[in-house]
Amino acid sequence: xxxxxxxxxxxxxxxxxxxxxxxxxxxxxxxxxxxxxxxxxxxxxxxxxxxxxxxxxxxxxxxxxxxxxxxxxxxxxxxxxxxxxxxxxxxxxxxxxxxxxxxxxxxxxxxxxxxxxxxxxxxxxxxxxxxxxxxxxxxxxxxxxxxxxxxxxxxxxxxxxxxxxxxxxxxxxxxxxxxxxxxxxxxxxxxxxxxxxxxxxxxxxxxxxxxxxxxxxxxxxxxxxxxxxxxxxxxxxxxxxxxxxxxxxxxxxxxxxxxxxxxxxxxxxxxxxxxxxxxxxxxxxxxxxxxxxxxxxxxxxxxxxxxxxxxxxxxxxxxxxxxxxxxxxxxxxxxxxxxxxxxxxxxxxxxxxxxxxxxxxxxxxxxxxxxxxxxxxxxxxxxxxxxxxxxxxxxxxxxxxxxxxxxxxxxxxxxxxxxxxxxxxxxxxxxxxxxxxxxxxxxxxxxxxxxxxxxxxxxxxxxxxxxxxxxx
Amino acid sequence: xxxxxxxxxxxxxxxxxxxxxxxxxxxxxxxxxxxxxxxxxxxxxxxxxxxxxxxxxxxxxxxxxxxxxxxxxxxxxxxxxxxxxxxxxxxxxxxxxxxxxxxxxxxxxxxxxxxxxxxxxxxxxxxxxxxxxxxxxxxxxxxxxxxxxxxxxxxxxxxxxxxxxxxxxxxxxxxxxxxxxxxxxxxxxxxxxxxxxxxxxxxxxxxxxxxxxxxxxxxxxxxxxxxxxxxxxxxxxxxxxxxxxxxxxxxxxxxxxxxxxxxxxxxxxxxxxxxxxxxxxxxxxxxxxxxxxxxxxxxxxxxxxxxxxxxxxxxxxxxxxxxxxxxxxxxxxxxxxxxxxxxxxxxxxxxxxxxxxxxxxxxxxxxxxxxxxxxxxxxxxxxxxxxxxxxxxxxxxxxxxxxxxxxxxxxxxxxxxxxxxxxxxxxxxxxxxxxxxxxxxx
Numbered sequence: 083x084x085x086x087x088x089x090x091x092x093x094x095x096x097x098x099x100x101x102x103x104x105x106x107x108x109x110x111x112x113x114x115x116x117x118x119x120x121x122x123x124x125x126x127x128x129x130x131x132x133x134x135x136x137x138x139x140x141x142x143x144x145x146x147x148x149x150x151x152x153x154x155x156x157x158x159x160x161x162x163x164x165x166x167x168x169x170x171x172x173x174x175x176x177x178x179x180x181x182x183x184x185x186x187x188x189x190x191x192x193x194x195x196x197x198x199x200x201x202x203x204x205x206x207x208x209x210x211x212x213x214x215x216x217x218x219x220x221x222x223x224x225x226x227x228x229x230x231x232x233x234x235x236x237x238x239x240x241x242x243x244x245x246x247x248x249x250x251x252x253x254x255x256x257x258x259x260x261x262x263x264x265x266x267x268x269x270x271x272x273x274x275x276x277x278x279x280x281x282x283x284x285x286x287x288x289x290x291x292x293x294x295x296x297x298x299x300x301x302x303x304x305x306x307x308x309x310x311x312x313x314x315x316x317x318x319x320x321x322x323x324x325x326x327x328x329x330x331x332x333x334x335x336x337x338x339x340x341x342x343x344x345x346x347x348x349x350x351x352x353x354x355x356x357x358x359x360x361x362x363x364x365x366x367x368x369x370x371x372x373x374x375x376x377x378x379x380x381x382x383x384x385x386x387x388x389x390x391x392x393x394x395x396x397x398x399x400x401x402x403x404x405x406x407x408x409x410x411x412x413x414x415x416x417x418x419x420x421x422x423x424x425x426x427x428x429x430x431x432x433x434x435x436x437x438x439x440x441x442x443x444x445x446x447x448x449x450x451x452x453x454x455x456x457x458x459x460x461x462x463x464x465x466x467x468x469x470x471x472x473x474x475x476x477x478x479x480x481x482x483x484x485x486x487x488x489x490x491x492x493x494x495x496x497x498x499x500x501x502x503x504x505x506x507x508x509x510x511x512x513x514x515x516x517x518x519x520x521x522x523x524x525x526x527x528x529x530x531x532x533x534x535x536x537x538x539x540x541x542x543x544x545x546x547x548x549x550x551x552x553x554x
Numbered sequence: 555x556x557x558x559x560x561x562x563x564x565x566x567x568x569x570x571x572x573x574x575x576x577x578x579x580x581x582x583x584x585x586x587x588x589x590x591x592x593x594x595x596x597x598x599x600x601x602x603x604x605x606x607x608x609x610x611x612x613x614x615x616x617x618x619x620x621x622x623x624x625x626x627x628x629x630x631x632x633x634x635x636x637x638x639x640x641x642x643x644x645x646x647x648x649x650x651x652x653x654x655x656x657x658x659x660x661x662x663x664x665x666x667x668x669x670x671x672x673x674x675x676x677x678x679x680x681x682x683x684x685x686x687x688x689x690x691x692x693x694x695x696x697x698x699x700x701x702x703x704x705x706x707x708x709x710x711x712x713x714x715x716x717x718x719x720x721x722x723x724x725x726x727x728x729x730x731x732x733x734x735x736x737x738x739x740x741x742x743x744x745x746x747x748x749x750x751x752x753x754x755x756x757x758x759x760x761x762x763x764x765x766x767x768x769x770x771x772x773x774x775x776x777x778x779x780x781x782x783x784x785x786x787x788x789x790x791x792x793x794x795x796x797x798x799x800x801x802x803x804x805x806x807x808x809x810x811x812x813x814x815x816x817x818x819x820x821x822x823x824x825x826x827x828x829x830x831x832x833x834x835x836x837x838x839x840x841x842x843x844x845x846x847x848x849x850x851x852x853x854x855x856x857x858x859x860x861x862x863x864x865x866x867x868x869x870x871x872x873x874x875x876x877x878x879x880x881x882x883x884x885x886x887x888x889x890x891x892x893x894x895x896x897x898x899x900x901x902x903x904x905x906x907x908x909x910x911x912x913x914x915x916x917x918x919x920x921x922x923x924x925x926x927x928x929x930x931x932x933x934x935x936x937x938x939x940x941x942x943x944x945x946x947x948x949x950x951x952x953x954x955x956x957x958x959x960x961x962x963x964x965x966x967x968x969x970x971x972x973x974x975x976x977x978x979x980x981x982x983x984x985x986x987x988x989x990x991x992x993x994x995x996x
Contacts, residue, residue, distance in 0.1 A: 088622075267565060
């Protein structure tokens with residue numbers, strides 16, 4: 083089930099809210115559990131048992147790990163829990179990719195291809211696998227106590243707001259809220275507003291732009307003029323951001339309604355003055371995961387420079403692979419890793435010298451070129467497209483697009499860069515985080531209700547599309 | 555003290571707002587599920603989705619989920635107001651482009667039928683055919699078949715088959731069209747049909763150039779800005795059509811005389827604006843015209859029986875032409891699906907009638923459509939009738955049906971039998987005719 087669907091907005095959400103708030107506080111986790119199972123099973127009935135099975139297995143392995151006094155056995159349980167989670171992720175997500183590459187390789191030597199039925203990808207697997215890993219490792223490290231109740235643990239892994247596309251919530255971040263949380267009307271209303279903001283980002287911006295991007299990229303990329311190519315990739319850059327940030331807003335908003343505080347996932351990423359900063363602002367929970375559970379264990383900064391560069395590059399290579407089992411994602415990861423290494427080697431000093439505005443523009447261009455590799459799966463096409471970006475051929479520039487596309491793209495660009503200015507930062511603060519006076523609350527609530535109805539209209543006037551980040 | 559009381563009140567109001575939010579969402583759920591409140595419907599809303607059926611197989615395959623989505627899309631609470639709001643927003647701010655429905659708003663609040671606009675810009679052909687060659691080949695075949703059918707009808711039965719290409723608003727008034735890029739990969743179906751008809755001497759009237767010429771000189775608009783249908787100006791088309799019919803076999807059809815054009819008291823039939831489904835009505839100050847027509851006949855005049863096969867151009871005939879003074883009987887095969895027989899417009903489905911009997915009952919058969927409809931050719935008419943008319947048994951049955959129909963006593967018996975057997979009179983008539991034909995030679 084997706085948030086921007088009729089079934090979620092008209093059936094699931096109202097029923098959930100009624101059941102959740104009518105139920106006594108001590109039973110509310112069960113309500114979340116029940117609705118989360120329905121949420122996942124509705125869209126992916128084939129995988130619900132797999133999800134429940136792997137969750138139960140990791141719960142009991144962690145419990146056994148905590149109980150045992152022997153360090154060797156403890157390590158074994160920890161490794162086993164991680165291997166089960168990662169093993170399933172590798173199987174479901176990368177089996178097809180591995181087989182295809184093995185076949186391509188052995189095909190060079192004339193050997194027969196290995197045959198295997200195509201493996202279907204359980205939706206959200208990358209997200210709940212990572213959450214499960216944070217639980218295992220943090221408990222192993224002694225950062226937190228394991229959960230007493232299996233149901234509470236399943237709630238942590240399967241909680242529907244963040245089950246499908248994050249944010250990746252570390253166990254220690256919401257451990258106490260799972261056991262006991264406070265409810266406040268102000269937070270409920272803030273959460274509702276945040277949910278509607280996310281919904282609007284998805285339906286009114288990402289989907290409108292995405293429709294045109296798909297059309298543009300379906301054409302012959304080899305003859306695309308540079309103007310069209312830049313507009314296309316700028317549009318995709320906006321589509322991806324508003325799609326994913328919209329989903330995160332909805333997840334955070336729903337969490338607030340329920341009394342949870344999920345970590346922020348985006349902080350105006352396109353305002354970054356370097357790729358290093360970009361990764362501190364884009365998909366922040368994935369960045370934190372990679373830093374805590376991969377980069378630091380590999381040695382992090384506390385090693386030789388050469389080793390540090392290698393660590394950085396490997397982390398980004400794997401981060402790319404996490405996004406999808408395809409070479410374009412690997413290359414996209416490597417591309418970002420390369421820029422990070424270059425920045426550490428001295429590029430950052432150049433940025434500091436040229437000032438904020440040029441650095442932001444350069445970083446934005448680097449990110450856009452990266453998104454070309456990310457979006458166009460066929461590598462040959464991706465490089466052809468990048469070639470057209472830098473061909474500087476504006477002779478036949480024309481986009482047969484409607485005003486709605488251009489208006490939306492301009493609005494998206496304004497929203498993306500508004501926080502570069504003090505008034506924009508203040509505005510974001512007021513809209514997202516600040517607790518309002520009663521009048522302010524009512525005004526924001528009325529706007530949110532109107533926008534919800536407007537989104538419903540827009541959703542049904544033009545159809546809907548699934549979130550981009552679901553497939554990761 | 556005051557501050558604490560204020561904070562308490564503030565908290566209370568916020569709590570109320572939370573409850574209102576939940577109630578509001580619940581109301582959406584209740585209205586979507588049980589529809590306790592009736593609300594304004596959308597105009598021309600093509601509600602097609604069936605209520606989803608939950609079975610284990612459906613659910614596992616995912617078809618239940620997609621059915622639910624389709625169903626909710628058409629039946630959710632507040633749909634009408636939500637879609638109207640979005641349409642109004644698009645109308646105001648987005649170059650009027652993405653309004654739902656069949657109508658496309660152009661410049662200066664002019665409305666056009668969407669496929670007509672696409673046809674004008676050359677985009678309609680590629681939605682039906684892969685290549686220009688395929689389209690031309692299809693039209694060539696259609697014209698060949700129409701000529702073959704015309705030969706048979708004319709020589710064996712004295713029936714005239716002719717065609718009429720009705721005018722399209724976008725071609726007559728392109729200056730108000732929304733801007734689009736032109737696709738020149740394919741020939742225009744209406745134009746190519748007209749060309750092929752001319753080359754093969756098939757009797758045809760192409761109203762497009764005619765209307766264009768009139769539009770450039772006339773003081774009155776031939777099409778109303780906010781309506782895609784034909785208004786008073788369609789009488790010129792019918793006048794030409796009846797003249798052509800008369801010229802084919804000197805039938806002696808009474809003559810139409812257009813005495814003048816006057817302003818109509820009615821504002822109706824400029825209602826395509828309603829199909830935009832906006833929140834606010836677009837003001838319309840254009841007068842609607844009507845034609846003052848008289849019919850001249852004498853003792854030698856004969857009123858023909860006409861079968862019209864085509865689209866909604868026929869409605870102009872029904873509204874504006876004194877049809878009873880011009881024809882003795884007419885039948886309309888609307889989009890080759892619904893059939894309206896006689897002046898009282900008895901409605902049938904085409905599949906439920908004997909087509910050949912209607913064909914053989916007519917003096918004239920007029921195949922007509924606006925330009926963009928010609929991509930569908932005759933919608934199966936020429937293929938079906940040509941195949942039936944070459945089958946002696948079917949011809950005999952059709953003729954017998956027409957013979958029985960003229961015998962009132964026999965028809966009365968057929969009506970009684972139809973009632974007893976629980977079938978339609980038309981079907982009973984056909985069964986009787988088949989029985990007669992089958993037993994005639996025994």
